[in-house]
Amino acid sequence: MTSVFVPRDSSAVSLGAERVADAIAQEAARRGSELRMVRNGSRGLYWLEPMVEVATDAARVAYGPVQPQDVPGLFDAGFLDGAPHPLRLGITEDLSYLKNQQRLTNARVGITDPVDMNDYLAHEGYRGLQNALTMQPSDIVKEVTDSGLRGRGGAAFPTGIKWNTVLNAQADAKYIVCNADEGDSGTFSDRMIMEGDPFVLIEGMTIAALAVGAGQGYIYLRVEYPNALTILNQAMDAAYQAGYLGKNICGSGKAFDLEVRVGAGAYVCGEETALLESLEGKRGMVRYKPPLPAIVGLFGQPTIVNNVISLASVPSILAQGGAWYRDFGMGRSRGTLPIQLAGNIKRPGLIERAFGITLREILYDYGGGSASGRPIRAVQVGGPLGAFLPESQFDTPLDYEAFAALGAVLGHGGVVAFDDTVDMARMARYAMEFCATESCGKCTPCRIGSTRGVEVLDRIIAAQDRARNLPLLRDLCDTMQAGSLCALGGMTPYPVLSALQHFPEDFGV
Amino acid sequence: MSHSSLDHYQHVVRDIATRHADLPGALLPVLHAIQDELGFVPPDAVPVIAEILSLSRAEVHGVVSFYHHFRTTQPGRSTLRVCRAESCQAMGGTALEQHIKQRLGIDYHATTPDGAVSLEPAYCLGNCACSPAVMVDQAVHGRVTPERFDALLKDMQENAV
Numbered sequence: 001m002t003s004v005f006v007p008r009d010s011s012a013v014s015l016g017a018e019r020v021a022d023a024i025a026q027e028a029a030r031r032g033s034e035l036r037m038v039r040n041g042s043r044g045l046y047w048l049e050p051m052v053e054v055a056t057d058a059a060r061v062a063y064g065p066v067q068p069q070d071v072p073g074l075f076d077a078g079f080l081d082g083a084p085h086p087l088r089l090g091i092t093e094d095l096s097y098l099k100n101q102q103r104l105t106n107a108r109v110g111i112t113d114p115v116d117m118n119d120y121l122a123h124e125g126y127r128g129l130q131n132a133l134t135m136q137p138s139d140i141v142k143e144v145t146d147s148g149l150r151g152r153g154g155a156a157f158p159t160g161i162k163w164n165t166v167l168n169a170q171a172d173a174k175y176i177v178c179n180a181d182e183g184d185s186g187t188f189s190d191r192m193i194m195e196g197d198p199f200v201l202i203e204g205m206t207i208a209a210l211a212v213g214a215g216q217g218y219i220y221l222r223v224e225y226p227n228a229l230t231i232l233n234q235a236m237d238a239a240y241q242a243g244y245l246g247k248n249i250c251g252s253g254k255a256f257d258l259e260v261r262v263g264a265g266a267y268v269c270g271e272e273t274a275l276l277e278s279l280e281g282k283r284g285m286v287r288y289k290p291p292l293p294a295i296v297g298l299f300g301q302p303t304i305v306n307n308v309i310s311l312a313s314v315p316s317i318l319a320q321g322g323a324w325y326r327d328f329g330m331g332r333s334r335g336t337l338p339i340q341l342a343g344n345i346k347r348p349g350l351i352e353r354a355f356g357i358t359l360r361e362i363l364y365d366y367g368g369g370s371a372s373g374r375p376i377r378a379v380q381v382g383g384p385l386g387a388f389l390p391e392s393q394f395d396t397p398l399d400y401e402a403f404a405a406l407g408a409v410l411g412h413g414g415v416v417a418f419d420d421t422v423d424m425a426r427m428a429r430y431a432m433e434f435c436a437t438e439s440c441g442k443c444t445p446c447r448i449g450s451t452r453g454v455e456v457l458d459r460i461i462a463a464q465d466r467a468r469n470l471p472l473l474r475d476l477c478d479t480m481q482a483g484s485l486c487a488l489g490g491m492t493p494y495p496v497l498s499a500l501q502h503f504p505e506d507f508g509v
Numbered sequence: 510m511s512h513s514s515l516d517h518y519q520h521v522v523r524d525i526a527t528r529h530a531d532l533p534g535a536l537l538p539v540l541h542a543i544q545d546e547l548g549f550v551p552p553d554a555v556p557v558i559a560e561i562l563s564l565s566r567a568e569v570h571g572v573v574s575f576y577h578h579f580r581t582t583q584p585g586r587s588t589l590r591v592c593r594a595e596s597c598q599a600m601g602g603t604a605l606e607q608h609i610k611q612r613l614g615i616d617y618h619a620t621t622p623d624g625a626v627s628l629e630p631a632y633c634l635g636n637c638a639c640s641p642a643v644m645v646d647q648a649v650h651g652r653v654t655p656e657r658f659d660a661l662l663k664d665m666q667e668n669a670v
Binding site for chain 2: 010011013014015044046047049182183184185186187188190191223224225226227261262263264265266267278279280281282283284299340341342343344348349350371380384414416417418419422427430434437438440
């Protein structure tokens with residue numbers, strides 16, 4: 001029986017994938033064609049979604065973007081045999097956008113049925129855990145340390161060092177917390193993993209639990225991702241049933257329980273200490289550090305807080321070794337980064353590549369330039385707290401240190417392109433406005449500074465006494481950067497000052 | 510608000526809070542369950558939750574008011590969330606936002622007079638590769654043009670249940 005793949009990924013569904021799946025099922029029934037429909041994750045070629053794949057004897061063949069009205073024509077053309085049709089894109093794996101990627105973390109996304117345990121196992125799933133079960137905790141931590149993996153949530157802190165701190169902490173209870181509060185605008189790779197290969201996240205968290213001796217894990221998921229919640233819960237049920245979660249993991253006698261907790265629309269809860277407060281049932285107020293969450297974390301116990309991508313990178317590291325992972329990348333940025341390309345771009349999507357690829361390659365070789373056909377004027381990398389980069393910086397390699405040298409950040413790997421119609425003073429104002437909306441209110445530079453920032457920018461935009469207001473804006477940014485308790489207030493100056501530095505003409509300078 | 514609906518709310522709130530009372534960090538799960546059931550967290554729920562979870566009323570109120578997602582008034586039959594973030598802005602999101610506000614005749618955090626739609630801002634729906642995006646209840650819609658929005662609005666207005 002022919003297998004047909006129609007993604008259940010939120011973005012594919014946002015473009016009609018659900019209606020396409022229904023249309024295919026109905027058309028098949030009408031014609032008496034037998035097919036097996038798999039609701040996979042997205043391959044991440046979003047300009048081609050809804051992208052339907054058919055498994056032929058040779059390979060999987062892709063068609064897209066498919067709308068319900070295209071379905072009868074696809075059957076007429078013989079798409080179940082991979083036959084030609086105007087929407088036929090070719091063999092999926094040969095599409096250049098995919099072919100030129102290095103998908104380590106996203107190896108299975110779009111390929112497997114996200115909630116089918118057998119499919120996961122057939123695609124090398126749980127190999128990392130099987131290895132970890134034969135290892136001493138300190139050896140698991142060493143493997144992660146050796147891989148050079150750094151926190152993919154944005155802070156880029158070495159994951160192995162964090163794990164080692166929790167391993168060495170003495171406590172009755174320890175926790176593994178997955179930060180799935182993917183609030184950074186322009187980012188969606190956490191969502192793609194959770195919707196496209198949730199088992200890899202569950203496996204990564206289980207390995208983390210074995211490594212540090214934790215018995216309970218929580219996935220803190222943002223409320224904006226209801227589809228991911230459904231899929232995660234289905235995958236967790238399957239993992240419990242198969243003995244990969246629960247009181248006796250794979251018969252090892254080790255226990256690990258996992259629960260999803262849903263956030264409530266507060267960006268600041270992506271900050272790890274605010275996230276812990278929220279998990280404890282409180283307002284998402286940022287905590288003072290020290291103590292580090294690795295020492296005093298959830299409910300006062302030693303806690304690993306890692307981003308989805310960090311944890312989802314762990315199974316392949318344990319399966320193939322830290323040295324293998326470390327071979328990818330450049331400088332101190334080891335492994336791969338799932339880059340999320342969005343904004344005004346012709347071919348937006350997910351591009352997982354080793355560190356070192358340049359912004360220009362991402363924007364033009366993959367992205368194909370702007371969607372509007374106008375020149376790309378600015379790019380924001382790393383979410384709403386990331387700097388804007390002008391064309392003169394597009395040759396910068398994606399590397400934590402190279403970006404830091406420019407006063408920019410890679411963050412969670414989001415790249416948002418703007419064409420030449422963008423007003424950068426407006427973007428700077430938006431950054432301040434966002435900070436004012438989302439500030440937890442604990443520290444003054446962020447709580448008050450952001451509101452004053454909006455006011456100062458309004459005056460600058462209205463051309464009121466710019467000679468006095470521009471230095472005031474710089475001074476305010478300096479206070480926020482140096483005096484805020486967390487990255488929200490501390491990094492809002494990045495987009496503001498980079499916009500001013502690189503696009504002064506938009507500020508009337 | 511009639512007495513019977515008030516009784517119903519009290520019953521739902523008490524039942525949910527009691528079922529979650531032993532959960533570590535129960536307050537957010539409790540508030541979610543109440544809002545999923547009733548559509549909002551009635552202010553009268555605060556003392557009931559506080560009593561059952563052994564918290565102060567101030568703590569419960571503080572949490573309800575901190576998070577954008579929780580609301581204390583009845584929402585419209587559909588809740589429309591419009592993404593205001595950068596990727597959507599780069600793809601005409603600001604113009605779409607204006608179109609939506611003008612069509613609905615309301616601003617953010619308000620409900621249309623016919624009770625059909627509550628309008629809320631969102632700061633990223635994770636649909637950035639299909640910008641601009643909006644979310645109607647639990648369903649995300651991508652590459653939304655003013656025309657596509659008008660079709661969605663028609664569906665929302667016909668959702669008279």
